[in-house]
Amino acid sequence: MIKSFEIEESNLSPNFIGSWIIDNSLCNELVVYFENNQANHGQGAAGPNASINLDAKNRIDLRISPKEINLSKNKVLKMYFDNLFECYKDFCDEWPYLKKIARNLNIPGFNIGKYETGQHYQAIHCERVGIGTLHRLFAFMTYLNNVEEGGTTYFDNYNLEIQPKKGLTLIWPAEWTHTHRGNKVIKGNKYMITGHLCFSIDET
Template structure:
């Protein structure tokens, strides 16, 4: 696993961890899963429901218990690598070791954006009592994107361009408000979800 460092003009820490997956073939496997499961693809949804003026994407929602099902081996391989990233993240911020002893992955999404689509609204991952169990968000870009499609963290004026295997972990709090910038060309695939307090 290769640790990446995000350059910023701000001297304050932004608490966004960044890595590149060791096995980039996992990305190809997850894209193949998305494209082969047309019946599972739904319009992108947020806590306020389906609204393409907020989020315009195609998603496959996956529950953690589905990871072990036959045909879902790519998810198991992905989360093994994500766990290495997560361990590195809490090693960097030792305070989290006590806080993060009993956390789990909740439901997560495979998402595809086509030209003209994006997550338009600036948003955070913890917005109400219903999402208060979320501690961190994670996201891995599954392909390179040349035109548009970056993730913009508004409080830090920080823009991250998708690269295959680039994986981010960040706090789910208001401090990390963000949006997806409009995709200009090609397709953008991601896997994303939350690390939460165990139920």
């Protein structure tokens, strides 16, 4: 007969969610970049190859490919990722084992998104959900503005609710341990940039 067994509890209870604040002026530039590229906006889908489901995810996305980062017209994207990698280096200093297994991460396509009042990403989800997403190691997100009311990110396994704050940047594991949702924006808009830090295909 199988019985559950309680191991000794540790005094440490990390949630492995890193957090930093980046420059507000960079956030402003990214919002302007989003609004200046409305011709490329699209309704965001809840996951790779997923169909549009507004009950699960209701957000407008500007999808950007990695090859666009270094275009001269996209200097703001290069500046953002320079900041993000500084955050990641700090994350590795906190968890040094990452320096052994995750030295050459890359970024596939990513999104700058906007939620208007009443919109949300209500579906509880994680970032690694099958064979097609096994290469994802971490998710990243930066809030690009302060949200007047609502719009929090809720990590249900940790009962952790994070209020959007301009410049607040998060990095967290892609695994099922970090399921989360984006709660409905009650007042105002919510801008953010989000994507994944992934193992390179040729990495062994």
